[in-house]
Amino acid sequence: MSREGINVSPRNIRRRRMNLMSFDDAYPVLDIIRGPSQNGWYECNCPAHLDEHASMGAKEDEDTGALVVFCHAGCLSGEIVRALRELADA
Numbered sequence: 001m002s003r004e005g006i007n008v009s010p011r012n013i014r015r016r017r018m019n020l021m022s023f024d025d026a027y028p029v030l031d032i033i034r035g036p037s038q039n040g041w042y043e044c045n046c047p048a049h050l051d052e053h054a055s056m057g058a059k060e061d062e063d064t065g066a067l068v069v070f071c072h073a074g075c076l077s078g079e080i081v082r083a084l085r086e087l088a089d090a
Contacts, residue, residue, distance in 0.1 A: 020066055020067075020081070021066070021067045021081045021084060021085065022065050022066060022067060023058075023059070023060035023061070023065055023066065023067045023068075024065065025067075025088065026058070026067045026081075026084050026088075028088070029047070029084055029087040029088050030042065030044050030058055030084070031044050031045040031047065031051075032044050032058075033045065033054040034054070036059070039059075040059040040060065040062075041057045041058070041059045042057065042058045042059065043056075043057060044056045044057070044058050046071045046073060046075055046080060047080060047083035047084055047087060048071065048075040048076075048079040048080045048082075048083045049071075049073060049075055051073070055071055055072045055073045056069060056070065056071045056072070056073075056075070056080065057069065057070045057072075067081070067084075069081070
C-alpha cells in the first residue's frame, strides 16, 4: 500500500513507531551542550557513538511533541532513540 510514492506498509509503520520518543521523555537523558536556539534546536552529544564535539541536534516537534534528532556524524534516528531509551532505563 502506498500513498504518493510513500511506502506505508504495516511493517514500516511499526518501524516508525519504534523510532518515536517524546521530547519530554528524552530531555532528562540528552547530553545538551547548548540551546535551545531560536528555532528550538539543542546541540547535544550523540548517545549512539563516542561523541566529543556535540554532533547531534535535537528538538521537539511542535505539532506532536515527538523528539526530532539529526546526527551530523551519520547515526540513524533509530540508533539514537535506542541509545536514549537505554540511558533512560538505566
